[in-house]
Amino acid sequence: QVQLVESGGGLVQPGGSLNLSCAASGFAFSRYFMNWYRQTPGQDRELVGAITSTGSSTTYANFAKGRFIISRDNAKNTLYLQMNSLRPEDTAVYYCNTRGTVKSPTGEHEYDYWGQGTQVTVSS
Numbered sequence: 001q002v003q004l005v006e007s008g009g010g011l012v013q014p015g016g017s018l019n020l021s022c023a024a025s026g027f028a029f030s031r032y033f034m035n036w037y038r039q040t041p042g043q044d045r046e047l048v049g050a051i052t053s054t055g056s057s058t059t060y061a062n063f064a065k066g067r068f069i070i071s072r073d074n075a076k077n078t079l080y081l082q083m084n085s086l087r088p089e090d091t092a093v094y095y096c097n098t099r100g101t102v103k104s105p106t107g108e109h110e111y112d113y114w115g116q117g118t119q120v121t122v123s124s
Contacts, residue, residue: 001026002024002026002027002098002100002113003024003025004096004098004114004115005022005116006021006095006096006116007020007021008020009094009118009119009121010119012086012120013122013123013124015086016086017082017083017085017086018086019080019082020036020080020094020118021078021079021080021081022034022081022115024077024079024098029077030053030054030077032098032100033051033053034070034072034098035049035096035097035099036049036050036079036081036096037095037096038093038094038120039092039093039095039117040093046061047061048060048068048070048094049064049070049081051070051071058070058071067083067086068081068082069081069084081094083120087122088123089122091120093117093119094118094120096114096115097114097115098113100113
């Protein structure tokens, strides 16, 4: 059973930093790309960034470039999101995600797995 559990969210002032974690279990974590998304009420969930299975490469949305860093520790089955220079518009629920192949009576298909999310609030 795939399980993703985010933690580390909270209240931070503009310009501050926060480090989020995502504990993964139930699958071969070290063999999968991992992603961070975020969502504000009434808005679509948007991609923050992604990291390859080995952690050798990352990609980021424009709003995250130069401020956020995604990393992973495969020995601990944990994904991280270090957020710096936070802005009020970064306020959102942050989710970790991975995509895997699942089987069903209709055949194989890709499925997105999500954690429960962790709230980040940036405010003075």
